[in-house]
Amino acid sequence: MRRLENAFVTLNGTVLVLGLMAMSVVLGWNVVGRYLTGNSLTWADEVARYSMIWLTFLGSGLALREGAHAAITNAQEALPSQGQRALRALILLVLLGFFAFMVWVGIDYMNRMAVQRSAALRIPMKWVYAAMPVGFALMIVHLALIAPRYLRAGLQHPEETALG
Template sequence: MRRIERIFVSLNEVAVIGLLASMTLIVGANVALRYTTNHSLPWADEAARYLMIWMTFLGAGLALRMGGHVAITNLHDFISTRSQKLLRAAIVVTLLLFFGFMVYVGWQYMERARFQQTPALRLSFRYVYAAMPVGFSLLIVHLLLIAKPFIHAGLYKQADGATENAPGAANG
């Protein structure tokens, strides 16, 4: 199971890095063309924007798994260890419900936009909006993979498989 999880995380990381690299190359080429030939690629800004959208949604699960999202820990720090576990369990359940709802909403957006096309690339907006259900589905998988250590000890998994305490989490 751990090997499958490492492969999953690695593929997710490669996808985010690939999107960032593509975005960088497109924007860099456009800037170079603009200043050397006085012409720019008419589709570069649009492509970079959609790559950034996809990068954001695909990278959100990686940030979640490493504790990279904003956390307010005042209540968590104040309550007992048992109550902290219950609070973390409630947070996980709430996030799973929210992420599931957002997969549904994203799918609805994607279906509604299937006949619209982007101005420059002439792609169906379905492919742009697909980032939302795909990204939230990945968030669900990442959350399920880290839920047990997070609930029991407030630990986040790092990319190398190590764990680290959540901000404000007590040891144990």
């Protein structure tokens, strides 16, 4: 199971790196073209904008996994260990419910945008808005994978676990 989880995390990270590289190449090409020839790619801004939207949602699960989202831990740390575990279980349930709700809302919104097309690329906006349900579905998977460790000990940052 651990190998499958590592493969999933690696694949998620690789997709992010490749997406960021592609976005950088398009934007770099556009800047160079604008200054060397006086012309720019008409679709480059859209590609950059939509890539950034997708990269944000695709990376949110990895950020969740690393504890990089905003969190208030003072109340949790003030509780005894059983209370901490109960609070973490409640947090997991609330997050799971919120992520599932956002997948549902994202699919609904994505379907509402199916008839609209982007200005330059002329792609259905449905594919741009698909980033939301896909990203929240990935967050559900990441949450499910880290839930047992989180319930036992909370989120351990890499530098904390290295120090013991």
